[in-house]
Every structure is written in structure tokens, then in C-alpha cells.
Amino acid sequence: MSLIKQLWLAISLITLLSLGGSFIVSTLSARHYLQQELAVKNMDNATSLALSLSQMPKDPVTVELQISAQFDAGHYRQIRLTSPTGEVLVERKYDGRTAKAPHWFMAMVPIETRAGIAQVQDGWRQFGTLQIETHDHYAYDSLWAATVQLLWWFLGGGLLTGLIGTLALKLVTRPLGRMVEQAEAIGNRRFVTTPEPRTREFRSVVRAMNSLSGRIHTMLIEESQRLEQLRRQTQHDELTGLFNRSQFLNQLDAALSRDDANGFIYVVRISNLTGMNQLAGRAKVDEVLVHLAAALRTFPLPADRIEHGRLNASEVALLTLGEDEDSIAALDTLTTQLRTLAAKELPGAELRAAAARYATGEARGTLLARLDGALAGAEVDGAAHTVFANAHQPLHTSVADWRQAIVDALEQDGLALHRFPVLDLAGRVMHFESPVRLRMAGRWLNAGQFLPWAARCGQIEQIDARVVASACAALADDPTGPGLAINLSTEALSSTRGREDFIATLKAHRHIAHRLWVDVKESSALRYPIEFRMLCVALSALGCKIGLKHAGEDVARFAELHDLGLDYIKISAAFIRDIDANPGNQALVRGVCTLAHSIGLKVIAEGVSSHGEASVLADLGLDGMTGPRIVENSRSSGDVSRDPAGQAMTSQ
Template identity: 55%
Template sequence: MSLIKQLWIAIAIVTLIALGGSLVVSTLSARHYLEQQLQVKNLDNATSLALSLSQMPKDAVTVELQISAQFDAGHYRLIRLTSPTGEMIAEREYAGTLDGAPDWFIRLIPIKAHAGVAQVQDGWRQFGTLTLESHKRYAYAALWQGTLQLLGWFVLGGVLTGLIGTLIIKHITRPLGRVVEQAEAIGGRRFVTTPEPSTREFRSVVRAMNTLSDRVRTILAEEARRLEQLRRQTQHDEMTGLLNRAQFLNQLDSALARDDAQAAGTLLLARVGDLAGLNQRIGREATDRLLRDLAGRFSDFAAGNANWDAGRMNGSDFALLAPGREDPDALANELTRELYDTLDARRWEVRIALPVAATNYAAGEIRSQVLARADRALATAEQAGDRSLRVESGGTPAPYPDLQSWRVALLSALEHDRVRLGAYPVVANGGRLLHDEAPIRIQLDGTWQPAGYFMPHAARLGLMPRFDIAVLRAALRAIAQDGRERGINLSAESLRDANFRGELFSLLQADAGTAKLLWIEVPEYGALRHLAEFRTLCVALQPLGCRVGIEHVGAHFGELGDLHELGLDYVKIDSAIIRGIDTNAGNQAFLRGLCMIAHSLGLMTIAEGVGSAAEQEALSDLGIDGMTGPAVREG
């Protein structure tokens, strides 16, 4: 019960007690006063009438007329004249009812006034005894009206007191409302602080809540820093800071398994020629400085683009993975120009050989095919010269010659509703189904194609918001048909599109019951690049009951510290970390820490790309809450 309601109840009780006591006291006092007044009036009127009768002739007609005249002129209930022997001489009595107040009131508070008694004389002889009683209806009417007025004033006073008290309580408890909001925010994993109020009692509570919030935020931030240090120790090359070979290959496997706008891309390799000879000619220290300079250029090149990775494959080989960039010629030329500028910026004693190779890749290819093409291109570049560049294209030829043809085909598929969703189970550790991942499939030239086949082209054409809306509509229809929860992905392009967000909210609000069974996730790089838009999305989706999460979480988890205030529901760990987790002690330590932080924020952790029973068993021990991938089955 709210404090305002309690205040009104208290005011009502106090008012009733005060009213009851005041009514009893005032009513009894008024009744006593009226009884006294009636008694004095009865006595005065009886004395006056007896005096008049004593001076008049004592025949029966005259006496009767005088008593009748007095009775009719006043408000009397009874006038009676009796002889000294008790015989009735004359009598007038009012036989009507009392209509000045309700009967229950008259019975509850009776007015008892003594009748006025006087002696009528006939000379020196007593003629008779006169008894006179005034009518009580006017007394009851006055008493009833006074009671009603008192009751009205008490009701008015109680209402005014309640209203004034409500305003005062609202003003006083305004800081308490902020404390409640802060407590709810902490319960929702949003560690916010509020200004301290002027009220001393509330100030201590708010200060304690702020301290708690700051302490939890500090602990989580410190754990995130430690986790990032552990990740760099286990996944990065110690000297250059780039990804080590094992982790880079995991990233490549993850990129080849994607089915979104980043499903296709480019792999580049660069090799420092005759590394052993360089060590002898320019010295180990200079060689290490050379490698660090090249690594820094690779790192800067990758850092400027979302979801790109740079790695050191061995002592002399460097690699760049560029998801979403399918023009290997332009990318390779751009990178080699920067690399050669870096080499020429220092005056080395010898010419540094640095052949470069590049190849594109497509969704669904296997790692060995892509690496084989890149290795062939690199070998050809080495034979062609110390600073040669070779590009080898791979994959199947595109079905459409240019982007305009792709646009026509993609829009036709949308307009004719040639869209359907896949279904890949996401299960909890015990086998319970959490939801079905629902990637989009569209029909092109009579064949149903996966998202990785056409999404890169849709992204270049700016059609991602339209495809995401199509996925949303299809997911809502599927949920309405079978009642199974679905998980859908929103692209970074859609996240920053205001029209898309408006249509998204409209569709979910129109079907609120179905929307509660929807899991909506955004890729990690999209949430980081468009943090303000992602925050708006989260805040808007919370009242609708949708679950909101981030997918492909991994290398940039430490940058997600500010997202604790958004009230997310889950994170999906990128398959690059999950792959081979049963044998990779470094990634096991990193994943265990990541799960601990996520659970501290109240987030469910789901592993992506689980490929074997051994990985499943290891993940359960590391604190993962759910899994999806080729090896995961429902039930």
C-alpha cells in the first residue's frame, strides 16, 4: 500500500475519532441546553397562564376559551388544568408526530424537559393546578441541523487535511521515489546514481544506494579490465600484439560460418622475406622493431573497420581478415601502399622483402580452401619479386553481373513474399529449448538461398532495413502459428534507421502477445558503433516484453561496460572463442571470466557455433547457460 493511501486512511480514522467524540460532546451539550430552555419556557408560560386564569371569572367556558387561546397561540404539546381533587377541568394536547428530525435520531437522543406547573387561584382559594409542556419538535429540528452542520464541517476539514497532507507527503517523499527508481534500476542491472536529497533520513539512504551502485560498477569494470588482460595474454602474440595463429584461424572459421551482411570478405597475407637473414644482417633488436612497425600498421588498418582482425601467423607472416570487404584488389593495393610507406619511412641497411597476397572468400567455404588460395597467391608473389602483390579470386561466380541486377532480384523476392525463416535450436544446458534461431532465406531464380549468399549485396544496396522488417513479420507469423519462441538478428544498418525503428515498434505493439516470445539481437560491432541508437532500441523494447541481446560477443567485450544500464537479457559468445574450447586453456579462462561478469549483470550467456560433444561438455563446466551450433540438438 502506498504512503499516500496510508495517509488518507490515517486521516479518515483520526477524523472519525474526532468527529465521534465531538458529536457526542456537542450533541449532549446542545440537548442539555435545549432541555433547560424548554424547562424554563414551560415554567414561565405556565406561571403566566395561571396568573391570567386567576384574574378571570372561573366559569367553565371562560377557562376553556383562555386555555385554547393560549394553546393555539404557542407551540405546546400539552396544557392541562386539574382541580385540587384531581378532576380534569380543561385540557388541550397536540396529537401529531414530531417532524423536525428523523425518528432514529429522536430515539437515539431523547430530549426530556420537565413540564411547567403553576397554581390557579380563585381569590384566597386554590382553583386548580395548571400543567404546561412546550412542543419538542423545534428543539429536535435545531439539534438535528446543528449535528448535520458539524458533520459537514468535519468532512470538509478531513478532505482539506487529506489534500494538503497529500501534497506535503508528495513533496517530502519525492526523493524516496528516486530511491525506488534507483533500486529498481539496480535490480535491472543498471547501476545508476541519484542526487542526494536535503531530507536527512532520505539522504543517508540515497548515499548508501549510490555507494552500492558505484561499488558494483567499479567491481565489474575491474573484472572487465582483468578479463581483457587475460584475453590479450591468451589470444595475442606477445611481441606484436596481434592475434596469434590459433585465434586468427578461429576468427577465420567464425567469419566463414556467418550468414549476415559480413558473410563474405577478403583474406590478406604478407610475408617478411628471409627473416633469419635479417636477424643476422641488421640484428635481432632492429628486426623486432621492424616486425612491430609492420604489426602496428596491420593493427591500425584493422582497427579502423568494424569486425576486422589482424594476426601474426608465424614469425614472418602477417594476416588481415576483412569481413564485408569483397574487393581484394582494391584492399590489397591500399594495404601494400601503407606497408611499403612504413618500410620506406625508416632507412634500413638492407632492402626489406614483403610480398603480399589476397583472396576473397564467401559464406560456406571451408578454411582449408581459403588458406590454400591465399598460400598459392603468396608463393606466386614471392617468386615475382620482393615487393610483389598477387590476388587470387575464389568461390563460385556471382549469378548477377552487377548491383542493379542484384537490386531487381532482391526486391522481387521481397515484393512476392519469397521469404522464409530457418530454424536452429538454441537450448539450455539441460536440453530445454530456449528459442529457435531464425535466419532469413529467400528464393532467387527458383532456389532457396541462405542469408550469407545475398546479405552482403543487400547491405551494399542499403536494403538491410527492408530485409529485417521482412524477417520480423515472418517471425511474428511463425510464433503465432506454433507458439515457439524465435530469435532474429537486426543489422547495424537497420539499427540507425529511424524509419525502421518506428515500423519495428508499431509491429510489436500491434501484436504484443506474440512479441513477448521474440528474442531480438544485434551484432556486437553494431551495438558499439551505434550505441545511442542501440540504447534507444533497448529502452523502447523493454515494456513490450521482448528479450534483447548482443550476438558475436568476443574481442570487444571489454568495451561493452556501458551497456549494463540497458537491461539486456543475454549475450551470445562468438564461435571464434567457442571453437576448440575443450582443448584451449586460454580461451577457457577467458570464457569463464566472461560468464562470471555476464551473470553478475544478470545476463544469460549462450555459446555460438558449438561443433562437438566435447565442446558442449566443456562449455557446461565453464558457466555457459545455453548453446547453439551444428552439434546442438533440442531435447
């Protein structure tokens, strides 16, 4: 029972008790007063009438007329004149009018009055005895009216007290509401703080809860900083601060394995590094390399995400996630800037640059071989610009052609969802990842091949709408199967209309919303924190599970996500690749798992490609895995069917 109801119950009980006590006291007092007043009135009237009769002639007609006049002028129940012998000489009675008070009230509070008695004289002789009784219905009416008035006063006072008490209670317990919200937030893994109330009892509780949230937040920050320090020690080049070769190649492998990846790799080489070391000294060359790395890292490129690494002593590289024609066009400017810097600080240095687009599924060796060939050609030709090594051509080269092709594909129902299983450590399917495919020119394109163009054409919202509708339909058709995980694009996250349409679709499918997993890229969530927070609140209310994919690359900012109510994170394949031979990444993943589990998040590994990786991950605290190795295991132990794109899919 709520405090408000308890307050009203208490006020009602107190009002009834007060009313009962006041009714008894006031009614008995009023009845006693009325009885006395009636008795005095009876006596006065009897004395007055007896005196008048004593002075009048005593013929029967005159006596009867006098008594009748008195009876008609007042409110009497009875006037009786009896002789000394007991004979009734004159008697008038009135029983016609009853009191307005209820009979039960009159029976409960009876009014008993003494009749007024006086002697009538005839000279020196007693003529008779006069007895007068005033009618008591007016007394009952007066007593009933006073009781009703008392009742209304108590009801009004009780209601007023209840309203004032309710307002006061709401004011006093307002901090309690915030405490409940804070407790619910902590239960949903959002460690928020609330202002301390003025009420002393509440203040101590709020202070304790704020202290709990503060300690957890501080712990998250400290652990995030420790993990970031560990990541830099194990993954970054000591001289330049860029990714070392091993981790940069892991980032490249992860990009090549991602379904939604699309971009290019750019490499800068100092061709005559050995000669420069001999001519200018190793310290000077190292200083120039540091400056080149800083210039490479700070050069602005309009890509979703950019990774920088040092491949060897003479080469630094740049990897973009999300291809953009403006980024490619800016590479010559970047090359010119780096050549100018090298020529200024290290005269005689020969700096060459090459770039190559990559696509999902391309082999790393093939891509690097193309880059090496382009760099070799640049050295032979003495090229001062960026040399491009492209092995594939896009289906279309203009925005208009891509727009028309995407529209045609959507109109012909050429959009489908692929399925990759995500298994827990016991081998059970947690859910299926469902990346989108689009059919063009007779073949199915993965997300990385068409989504960048769809974004440039302004058609991301239509594709996102089709994706969530297809996922809801698939879940509705299979009510007992595992959930589906769909990717929410950066454009849908940052767009108010896109988020509203996404949420509206899920509200229309509330019965299956709890089986939908929504993946948001970590970089997108950190780029749009306010929008992501709004999305988390809306999806949590619908029962959806929401988490971060490709997580861990911004581990230093992990503490910023502690109060969003996330359900899971998926660690990027860049940290998983060859983890069985990388103790640094093992320590980093173990720390991320510990940190995530402390706030109730599940941790899933992406891109597991070997038995060795899977074996090590099982001991690091992971809750689930996905990747090529997981798909192969599922195929060997389960039924295999075909998805709409004609690719193998594992069912539960």
C-alpha cells in the same frame, strides 16, 4: 494493501471515532442546554400569562380569549387552566406539526422539559393554576441541524486530511518507488543506483542497495579488465600488439563459419625481411614492424568490424567483417601509405600487399592459398598496388540489379528461415537459431551473401520485417516446440522506425513473444548503446529473451552491459575454435562464464566443431552449445527434416 489505502482506512477510523465522541459530547451538551432553555421559557411564559389573567375580568369568555391569543402567538404544545378543585377551565393543545429531525434521532436523544406552572388570582382568592408547555420540535430541529453540520465538518475535515496525507505520503514514499524500481532492476540483472532520499529510514536502505549495485559494478569492471588483460596476454603478438597467428586464424575460421559473415582479408608482406635484418639490424626492423602495425590498425575502413593480426615474422594482416566497396577501394591508399612508411624508416624494404574476398563456408586453406598466390605474383611483378585474388563473382555487380533481385525474391516468397539447434549440456534443445535465407537465381543465399547489398539498397527493414513475421508464424504453428532465435540487423537496431516496427510486430504476437530469442551482435550493441538499451527495455516487457551473439571480442567493455537486463550471451567461435588445445582461451572462456553467471546470464558457445572442443567446454561452465558438431550429434540422435532451403535441419 497499499500504504495509501492503509492511510485512508486509518483516517476513516479516526474520523469515525472523533465524530462519535464529538457527537455524544456536543449532543448531550446541546440537549441539556435546550432543556434548560425550554424550562425557563415555560416558566416565564406561565408567569407572564398568569399575571395578565389575574388582572383581567374572570368571565369564561375573556379568560379563554386571552389564553387562545397567547397560544396562537407562540409555539406551544399545551396551555391548561384548572380550578383549585382540579376542574379544567380552559385547555388548548397542538399535535399537528412534527419535527424535521428523524424519528430515530428523536428517540435516541429525547428532550424532556418541565412545564411552566403559575397561579392565577382573582383578587385575594386563587382563581386557578396555569400550566404551559412549549412545543419541542424546534429544539429537535435545532439539535438535528447542529448534528448534521458537525457531520459535514468531520467529513470535510476527514477528506481534506486524507488528501493532504496522501500527498504527503506520496512525497515521503517517492524514494520507496525508486527503491522498488531499483529492486526490480536488480532482479532483472540491471545493477543501477538511485539518489539517496532525505528520509533517514529510506536513506539507509537506498545506501545499502546502491552499495550492492556499486560493488557488483566494480566487480564487473575489475573482472572485465582482468579478462581483457588475460586475452591480450594469450591472443596478442608481444611486439606489435596485433592478434597472434593462432588467434587471427581462429578469427578467420569464425568469420568463414558465420552465416552472416562477408568481407575480405588483406595481407602485407616484407619480402626481403631477412636481408633487412642483416642490413639495418633486428631492433630497427622490429621498430618498423611496430609502426606498420600501428598504421594498419589506425587506418579508417568503413566496415562493421576489423581484426588485425601478425601471421609470421614478415606478414601482418587485416580481416573485415562486413564487405563494403568503399573499404576495398581504400586498400590501394592503405598500401601506398604503408609502402611510404616502410621506405622512409627502412630504405630498401620491399613491401607487397594482396587482398581476397571470402564467403561463408569457404575453406581457410583455399583462401590462404589464393592469398599466397597473389602475394607471390606481386613479388614477381614488383607490384606497388594491392593485388586482388578473387575466386568467385557476385550474382550481380550493380546496386540497381541487386535491388531488383531482392524485390523479386521477396515478392515470390523467396525468404526462409533455416534452423540450427542450440543444446544444453544435457543434450536438450534450448532453442533453434534461425538465420535467414533468400532465394535468387535458383539457389538459396545465406545472409552474408545478400544482406550487405540489401543494406546498400535500403531494403534491410523489409527483410527484418519478413524475418520476425516468419518467426512469429513458425512459433504460432508449433505452440509446444522450442523457441526460435532470430538475428536483429545493425540497421534495425540503429533505426528508430526499424525498432518500432519490430516491437509492434511482437506486441501483436504477445502469446508467443516469450518463446522468441533475439540475437544482437556484440559490436552493434556497443556501437549503439542507447538504442540497444531502449530495445532491451521494450523486449523485456514483452517477455522476449535478448542476448549478444559473437560476444567476447570486446570483453573489456563487458561491464557496460551489466544493467541492460540481458538473458544470455553467445561466445564467438573465434574463442571456441581449437579451445581444447589452447589453455589461454580456456581461462578466458571460464572467466567470461563466471562473470556472466554472476549477473544471471546464460552462456552459449558458438561454432563448436569437434568432440574435443565440446568436451572441454562442458567443464568451463557453459550452459549451451551450437555449431557443426552439435548439428551432427542432433542428426545422429534425432529426426532430420528439410528446411525450405533444402538443407538438413534437426527437429527436437
